[in-house]
């Protein structure tokens with residue numbers, strides 16, 4: 001995008017946001033890229049050197065739970081060393097303007113949105129910080145401290161697994177219902193840093209659009225969601241979102257001042 005095209009798109013996006021009563025954000029791995037967390041589809045089908053089906057599927061877990069825990073422990077250790085970037089912080093700032101009329105639906109499991117201060121966050125693919133007992137089902141927040149090779153449930157001594165939605169598994173019904181409510185009811189959907197190819201997450205874009213929401217895409221490149229987007233802000237989210245926030249401030253100030 002040229003500077004002029006970007007400026008026009010930012011003005012347009014800020015104008016829409018200003019008149020929006022309800023805002024929903026769908027975020028993906030790209031929003032954490034500038035923090036140093038690797039995205040998924042930039043890695044040739046390998047994820048930190050592993051085949052995705054070996055480390056992020058129920059079959060992979062049945063075959064080799066130790067490998068799965070090694071992989072997730074490494075991801076947890078990596079996330080413990082990174083910080084939210086200006087993109088996460090801008091989303092947290094946006095939430096302050098809309099309060100409980102703002103919902104952030106994230107596919108990310110790194111917890112960086114919460115660390116940046118976002119409150120109304122639906123982590124639809126789970127969280128690296130949480131474990132789930134394979135026997136009693138209890139879910140616990142374990143932070144990012146090392147968990148050991150095969151951690152056990154403190155209640156029943158069953159084997160714990162990461163509380164992550166793997167390929168071939170369904171989403172939590174309550175969390176997904178809340179995401180659908182947010183997408184169905186928003187006036188603006190911001191789609192940030194996602195390739196929009198993993199379902200059902202990606203279906204929030206057509207769902208919001210069918211209800212008449214304006215769709216704003218923020219990404220390095222065009223994606224599967226781009227044809228549904230009314231406005232595209234193409235560049236790093238850590239740059240684009242603060243610029244959008246600034247525009248919104250200017251728009252609000254010029255309208256009230």
Ligand code: OAD
Nearest residue numbers: 028029030033039040041107193194195198219220236237
């Ligand atoms: P992907 O890796 O598929 O896509 C990342 C997107 O971020 C791409 O569209 C990039 O162009 C974009 N991107 C990269 N750097 C960016 C930046 N600095 N600013 C803005 N955009 C940037 O990740 P997701 O769409 O999140 O599922 O993947 C969805 C799901 O697939 C993940 O939640 C995960 C994965 O398999 C589970 O773990 C269940």
